[in-house]
Amino acid sequence: MQLQPSCFTSFTQAIDAYALPQRFTFPFYYEPHPLCVIAANELQQHLETQHDWQHNFGLTGELTGAIGKMFGVLLVQNAQGEVGYLSAFSGKLAEQNHWPRFVPPVFDMLAKDNFFHAENLQINQINEQLLTVENHPDIPRLSTELETEQAQAQAELAAHRQVMIDGRQSRKAQRNQLAAQLAANPTDETLRENAITEAKLSQESINEKNQLRYIKRYWDERIHVISQALSQLTDERDALRQQRKRLSAALQQKLFEQYRFLNIKGTEKSLNDIFNGTVELTPPAGSGECAAPKLLHYAFKHGLKPLAIAEFWWGAPPKSEIRQHKQFYPACLRKCQPILGHMLEGLVVDDNPLLTNPAEGKTLSILYQDDAMAIVNKPAEFLSVPGKEIEDSVYSRMCQTFPHATGPLIVHRLDMSTSGLMVIALTKEAHKQLQKQFIQRTVTKRYVALLAGIPAVMANKQATGHISLPLRGDLDDRPRQLVCHEFGKTAETHWELSQLDEMARTARVYLYPKTGRTHQLRVHCAHSEGLDTPIVGDDLYGTRANRLHLHADLLMLQHPVTRERMRFQVDPDF
Structure with a gap:
């Protein structure tokens, strides 16, 4: 009998009752296959009981230096028809790439016999030299002296130029006076006196110009001495920086070429080849180190047929991201989508x-309508505006319903998964007036959400609160959002407890967003610095359900024509 690859793991429980998947998992949006769930549970048990390595996942409460991690399982079938699974982790685990039970990296940068160590050592040596040069005490001293000398030179030159301007004006006035005297008394004596005075004035102009040249030369010489001394240090620094940049780029390209990925057809492509045809052009840092590419490459290399895949988070969440311990997540888009696009061929x-229209068969009900505006109740999983692949949306439906409407129609948006009230402007004037209200934040918007648990603050009898967590897009995994205190945009939400259900362990809350960032309410509910409890059905920041239990139930605004304050409310269907 053929020996199994060392990373092939057989199930410890009987799996005959489970049907094998007919198609491989779409890795960017999926519900884990039952056998992947079983494999993940077995791997998680291994993580809890193994003694081969130690890694601080933050699960024991020690969060200093804690690093949670994505793990993956790949359901596979060998040539004999036996079904088992492979396991992988993203990046390094306990500072190593190789551990029993886990597939190896596609390329091992940590291996002692490869080029990476020698070339990286050279870069590190340059870093040490650069650090010495950058920290040379004469650089800040000379820089300060140079700035001081340049400032003094500019001030003295400016002062002398003003003297020249004043002198020029004075000489002009004297010449005008001489001309007037000559016109009044055109004698030889007057001509002789004028000539003497003109010569004196011309000499004054020459003297002022010579003085300007002297001042410029004086300061140029002083500044040149300091600049030369500073350049000797900064030129060495800049040369080292350029050398480091050149060597780093060359090493990076060499590394990208070593990461070569197979697919089921046996076709092999490097990271350079894969990303060459993308918008990125250059692979992002960490490409090829995620669990999914490692699992598939190992399977293809050892003749194992991939059947399904699932990835889960293990450990405490990062400060910026929302990750739930043991929760399944799709593959990231920025790094993995191009790689898996190649690996899944065949x-x-x-x-x-x-790519399926989620609004198909759904009705967009109109709750209010007049000549200026309409109020609609958007169902969940219904786009506000057309997407890249799907045209059907609130906008397209409104275009059909109001073919003679003028202006952009859409005044504000709701996330596709969020249901609730939207105002539609039917004229350009109404759109301008309504949009102004949203910009000035005079519109009252209230959302009702069902949380998948009871937040600690509510368990402690707190009934209201305010969340302020700045947000930005996750560049590696759009449309997910990150909490980022450095580059994020201000995002503020006020919340009020509506109802606690101790039996169901859920909480119904009212949410009042002061700002309107993408996924603001979802992130503010799920993030550990917010309510630390995701909304029921949140497939990005929590656990999938029949729908996202978030609904815009209340909208109060001023009518764009009559200026009457209007109130609209509709209860959620959950």
């Missing part, structure tokens, strides 16, 4: 559900 893969 496999029969589940359809991309994101």
Whole structure:
């Protein structure tokens, strides 16, 4: 019998009752196959009981230096028809790439016999030299002296130029006076006196110009001495920086070429080849180190047929991201989508559900309508405006319903998964007036959300609160958002407890967003610095359900024509 690859793991429980998947998992939006769930549970048990390595995941409460991690399982079938699974971790684990049970990296940068160590050592040596040069005490001293000398030179030159301007004006006035005297008394004596005075004035002008040249030369010489001394230090620094940049770029390209990924057809492509045809052009840092590419590459290399895949988070969440311990997550888009696009060629893969129109068969009800505006109740999983692949949306439906409307129609948006009230402007004037209200934040918007648990603050009898967590897009995994105190945009939400259900362990809350950032309410509920409890059905920041339990139930605004204050409310269907 053929020996199994060392990373092939057989199930410890009987799996005969489970049907094998007919298509491979669409890795960017999926519900884990039951066998992947079993494999993940077995791997998680291994993580809890193994003694081969130690890694601080933050699960024991020690968060200093804690690093949670994505793990993955790949359901596979060997040539004999036996079904098992492979396991992988993203990046390094306990500062190593190789551990029993886990597939190896596609390329091991940590291996002692490869080029990376020698070339990286050279870069590190340059870093040490650069650090010495950058910290040379004469650089800040000379820089300060140079700035002082330049400032003094500019001040003295400016003062002398003003003297020249004043002198020029004085000489002009004297010449005008001489001309007037000559016109009044055109004698030889007057001509002789004028000539003497003109010569004197001309000499004054020459003297002032010579003085300007002297001042410029004086300061140029002083500044040149300091600049030369400073340049000797900064030129060495800049040369080292350029050398480091050149060597780093060359090493990076060499590394990218070593990361070569197989697919089921046996075709091999490097990271350079894969990303060459993308918008990125250059692979982002960490490309190829995620669990999914490692798992598939190992399977193809050892003749194992991939059947399904699932990845889960293990450990405390990062400060910026929202990750739930043991929760399944899709593969990241920025780094993994191009790689997996190549690796999945030749496999029969589940359809991309994101290309299916979620609004098909759904009705967009109109709650109020007049000549200026309409109020609609948007269902969940219904786009506000057309997407890249799907045209059907509130906008397209409104275009059909109001073919003679003028202006952009859409005044504000709701996330696709969020249901609730939207105001539609039917004229350009109404759109301008309504948009002004949203910009000036005079519109009252209230959302009702069902939380998948009871937040600690509510368990402690707190009934209201305010969340201020700045947000920015996750560049590696759009449309997910990150909490970022350095580069994020201000995002503020006021919340009020509506109802606690101790039996169901849920909480219904009212949310009042002061700002309107993408996924603001979802992140503010799920993040550990917010309510630390995701909304029921949140497939990005929590756990998927029949729908996202978030609904815009209350909208109060001023009518764009009559200026009457209007109130609209509709209860959620959850």
